[in-house]
Amino acid sequence: MPRHLGFSIGALLSLSLTFPTFATEKPLTVKKDAPTTYTVVQGDTLWDISAMYLDSPWLWPRLWQVNPSIDNPHLIYPGDRLILIWRNGHPVLSLKPMKKLSPKVRVLEKEALTTVNDGLVLPYIESDRLLSESEIAASPRVLGSSDGKQFLSNEGLLYITGEHKVKSWTIYRxxxxxTRDAHKVIAMKQVATAELAETKSEFSGLNVLTQTQEILVDDIALPEVDIELSSLSTTFYPAxxxxxxxxxxLGSIDGxxxxxxxxxxxxxxxAQDQLRQxxxxxxxxxGVAVEIEDSETDxxxxxDTRIxxxxxxxxxxxxxxxxxxxxxxxxxxxxxxKAPLVNTSQ
Structure with missing residues (x-):
């Protein structure tokens, strides 16, 4: 089974507590080759397992049925068994834990699956940014190094504009x-991380810790104390x-x-359009254009074809x-x- 993307079994149970109900919608259509039982293995994600059962994996909450024998339904572990059953004509999944252990013992024995595949989603959340022109204008910029090199590395101090006290920094290019109407953003790519080494009234010196590219003069330095980042979560679920x-x-980060x-x-x-993580x-x-005789249009x-x-x-x-x-x-x-049609059968 492919394990290429994003959500753990641990997320799937929290969905049942927060996701809206679908009482007025048509019953789910489970895939013909969906397994009646499945044992969770290390590396499984919510997306992978839900895709085994549904053509629209984000409808997982409609398929899940919390098993009352689970003391803490937010924790799912490798070895647990999922069972597909039918109730009143609706498919649901219940869970048979690997062992009847208390949550504390289960945590000590084996870690629960992570919610997000860190190697795929987190690098984009942490390293890619969209900033407005005003935000860039107000941000510290790389001045260079004392030796005057055009391309900067982790040898010696890297200087940025302004006096600062924040310890951790990220350098962006x-x-x-x-653009969207009157709104404009600039895509930013992380090129290095650094920590504060010294500060003066007009500039501060940073020690470069990691870098993926050489640092250039006028690159942007952002402190890691970021309210925007703190509002993001790795436990979000698809909807x-x-x-x-x-x-x-509009395009990709790198163009x-x-x-x-x-x-x-x-x-x-x-967010102004009611989008969230x-x-x-x-x-x-x-769809391709075709000519139709006697049509009012050319x-x-x-x-269109869904891809x-x-x-x-x-x-x-x-x-x-x-x-x-x-x-x-x-x-x-x-x-x-286009938004998925959730009021129709799959």
Whole structure:
């Protein structure tokens, strides 16, 4: 079973306590080849397991049924067994724990699965940023090093503008500008981390700890004490974006024209559009144009073809960073984003 993406079994139970009910919706359609029982193994994620049962993995909360024998339903472990059953014509999953142990003993024996695949989602949440022009203008900039080198490394101190007291810093490189009406953001890519070594009235010196690229003069330095980051979570769960909403892909962080599965793009919708971490869109390839005789228009378009899913991982006010969770074709600016239809059967 593929283990390429994002959510742990640990998240799946917390969903049942917070996700809206679906009493008015049609029953779920479980895949024909869905297993009736499945034993959780190390490395499993919510996305992988829910995709075994449903074509729309974010509808997992409708499939889950908390087993009353579990003392702490937020903790699921490798070795636990999932059982597919039917109640009043609706499919549900219940859980048989690996052993009947108290939560404390289970935690000591084996760690619960993480909520997010750290190697995939967290690097984007932590290292990629979207900043406005005013935020960049107000941020400290790299002045250089005492030896005057154009390309800076971890040898010697790196100096930035201003007097500072924050210990931990991240160095970013502005890459590409994106616009939406009157709003504008610049995509930022992390190039290094550093810690404060000395500070004076007009500049401060940093020791470079890690770097993925050489640091340049005028790169942006941001303190790691960040209210915006603290509001983000690695325990978010997938849910359909608001019904009827659409979005456009503006591009990738590095400016690539095409991206694929497990890559991140910038979209032109954000918190102002009721998006949050985990908001899902479906990806569509536009239908081809055809000529129809006696038509009032020159051309008509065949229906769009669904090619995958996209999930918001970091919303801003008017923009978001979003992860391509599944795609059968390359994704670009012409790919259409539409809210999933949750009131229909799969």
């Amino acid at each position: 502005p890459l590409k500008e994106y 359909p974006s608001p019904q009827g909403s659409v979005a456009n892909i 690539s024209h095409f991206v694929g599965q497990n890559q991140v793009v910038v979209i032109d919708r954000g 985990g908001s899902m869109f479906e990806l569509y390839k536009q 051309n008509a378009y065949l229906p 995958g899913h996209l999930m918001v991982i970091r919303p801003y006010s008017h923009f978001s960073l979003a992860l391509v969770t599944e795609s059968s074709e390359p994704v670009s600016q012409v790919t259409r984003l």
